[in-house]
Amino acid sequence: MELLRKQLLYFYFSLGFIHVTSIELRSYISGQGLHGTISFIHLEEKDSIKILTNLSTTLQYPDQVWSWFVTEYPVDYVEIENRCNENHLGKKIITMDNIFGYLILPDNKTAEYETKDLQISGKNGLYGRSLLFRNVQTNQEICSSITVVDKTSEKIAIARFNSPVSGKVYFRWLSTKNNHRQVLITTDLYRVADVEKLGKAATFTEHHWKIYVTDILEHKERSEQNCNILQLVFDPQNAGNDGAVGAIDVRLGKVKISTDNAKTRSKMFFVDEQLILLPSDLIGPQRRLYLVLFENKYPDSFLACAKIQYNQPINAKVIIQSGGIRGDIKLTQHTPFEPTFLNFNITTARGDFETKLVYSSSVAGYKIHELPITPSKLLEEKENHCLTTKFVFNPLKADIGAIPNGMEPKGTQDQYALGDLSGKLLGRNNMTFLVNGQELSGKYWDTYLPLQGRYSVIHRALVIYKKAMFPSAELDIEPWICGSIVLYNQNFKYQKPIFTAQVQFRYPIVGQILFRQPLDEPWTDTSIFFDYIVHADGSSLNNSASHRWAIHYSPPGKDFYSWQNRCLSAGDVYNPYKVIMVVLGNDGAVGAIDVRLGKVKISTDNAKTRSKMFFVDEQLILLPSDLIGPQRRLYLVLFENKYPDSFLACAKIQYNQPINAKVIIQSGGIRGDIKLTQHTPFEPTFLNFNITTARGDFETKLVYSSSVAGYKIHELPITPSKLLEEKENHCLTTKFVFNPLKADIGAIPNGLGTQDQYALGDLSGKLLGRNNMTFLVNGQELSGKYWDTYLPLQGRYSVIHRALVIYKKAMFPSAELDIEPWICGSIVLYNQNFKYQKPIFTAQVQFRYPIVGQILFRQPLDEPWTDTSIFFDYIVHADGSSLNNSASHRWAIHYSPPGKDFYSWQNRCLSAGDVYNPYKVDVESSNPSESCYLETVGLCRLGDLSARHETLDISGRKADSNKISRKFFVDPLLPLSGPHKLITKGSRKRRKQTV
Structure with missing residues (x-):
């Protein structure tokens, strides 16, 4: 016991207090x-x-x-x-x-x-x-x-209760040299289970409460459903039970717990003069402290317990890297009891007076919108991806525009939309600007900008507006640049790891829903983003609303296809804390999401009226044990709106793991690797360059640093057959720099623009000079860590399996060619610690007649929900019907392998059957190719590849097939394994637009 006392006797300094x-x-x-x-x-x-x-x-x-x-x-x-x-x-x-x-x-x-x-x-x-x-x-x-x-003089901890008592208890420590030392305890507790045992007359019950300490070192989170493991009242001074620091009920009295929080709240405020010390158990791998509530009728029996955790400030950041404008906006909310503090640091990529003047004159507002940026739209060529974020976030329905913005403040923060930062902040600090306009810079505070809770702005989009190019009475400003509000660690150096799960509905509705929560912090908010949700079986031609939705136990069976008995394999509503089902409007079972957040709507297949929704849930917990491994058991259910107890659709909640990839360089006396990581499609890709020479001496490093002329990702993978060719540089078979957005290559020198102004594969242009590394030569070398907002590792423009090429200065430079490919390596998927390559399932299609060709399909083994890459190595006319190139060939996967009719000229490949459509996407009510969009791939028949990608060109016998028909696609829908695997299906080319 004496040893325990010594181990627990930590003073303020262990919590990092600085006395003022x-x-x-x-x-x-x-x-x-x-x-x-x-x-x-x-x-x-x-x-x-x-x-x-x-x-x-x-x-x-x-x-x-x-x-x-x-x-x-x-x-x-x-x-x-x-x-x-x-x-x-x-x-x-x-x-x-x-x-x-x-x-x-x-x-x-x-x-x-x-x-x-x-x-x-x-x-x-x-x-x-x-x-x-x-x-x-x-x-x-x-x-x-x-x-x-002075935030260094204050520390805050919290105990969160779930069941049978719900609510929070806050501990706030204040310390100065003037002996201003005290602990404030604020309680707000209420019953959510076993209420019927208390009787209807009682509005609250009174309970003993104490702080307990574990008697063993804890390194992992422990379930709090069984409190009986706790034996010791927290007593670092060995004062005995009644005199122990943890015996707070002896000093302060009993705590009240409301029996019906909707009618009567039992909030309480205590000042404790003795609880002025806390050990480092709150923040280190030591013994843990728990707040224990006792039964009111049986004061020796535990009612509930909750771990006391150090309450970290919430930090978030918006990175702006577009349109020649770059910088960031930092947001911090120290506790729920304080406003949010903002720091704007945005300038131009070039940083000269002229471009700064243009920016200051052009900017017309800073606004937070309702939705996140849709990842697929981030890389669309024609559409401003900021337009996918809906409107200014305005949950209180403020009259937008009623109070104008101006350098002389016209209103207070309660009079503007919650997302209207310009309205709330303009003119509220002492910054001076080049133009007396709408620019924000420096530090501000905002009392209506929560970073937690139902109205949190985390994960939503921040949009910078500019003056409209063609202003009108209805439209004088327009979205210009935007970035996501992303959680960061305490020093704003790294993003917080996010645990992400997704739901893919296939039938009778199609849709994608993403759940996100900080990793290993199940007590924090979970954001829920409906990217799209659409009727797909032809049963409804109109939008529908008021659909219940909930999380249930047990993975769905195949009865989601059934019209009469759909999703009857569903288990009970997800209720890990056994909360009573008929309860408060803001409570209920964890899985009863619609009770807390409201019902949802479903659109028809018209992409322009498609529903996008965003919610923040304070109670939903994402536990890896429920979603990863053989025990994964949760799925999402949507209900009919006309018959709210009837299931409409169900789908498994699937863990969306971070994507790691690596390029190994081992050629030309150069060796090393480049690591790439993308946690979710909403976040940037992080890169780590670690390349040097094989010898490692100063001379060879100097030569490498002087010779390297760029790092670029090309369109195609390295052709395996060319890898061992003697005469030809195999890097030349990978086509050109990957540039799906048609950026003007060479228009802006490397490092002087923003990342959207370069080709997607131009790493040198986007990254050069973007970290603090020093080099032997002030040239084009990259080394160390970077981040890239335009380098997806998933989706249509994923760079996985493509080739990364290191360029060198040309041996015989000319006006047209001053650099040339030197060394290259493939971007390959790796496991979470970069130790092993991910096993890849590979399928192959060989065409023999009337065309000759080879297509390779690749997908991570046993992960049918992930991207599949499709590589056309070559495809050539072989029957003499065409000596020249032909274009606009549709291509699709059909139900059956072809018979011998592939020799027939008139009835070729009829044995292949219909286009593969296992999810029964309706093709009668609309043209399936027209309703199949990049965003709503669920509206595509699974086998209709030309609708999701593009038609194909086929080389003539005398043409160069390397230049014409070699293609690379990434498909998010094709499963090479699982119940709908494609391995036994047939692939058929369609001649031009004929069926």
């Missing part, structure tokens, strides 16, 4: 025409509090009189409606009018007060409370938390 000599609290206010801050500073020499106001009014409300109070609880900025209700803020504990009088604007814009009637800490201290303002004339209310300015 004085403390400053600040409240950030923006609502009802009042904007600014009120600061509370402790004057040590006088033992008094100085109050500084820095407030302003808007043109709409120039004269204001406010009555102001301090309330029990901090503002929950996750809530964007009714956040100032007494139900949220508690009772008024201090009436500031009695001390300072009314807050009168504009007289008190920059006022200064001093008093000894207020305290920073203690039972009635300001720390952790809120300011409530009531307009004397209109009775309207606004509120703001009182927060610590």
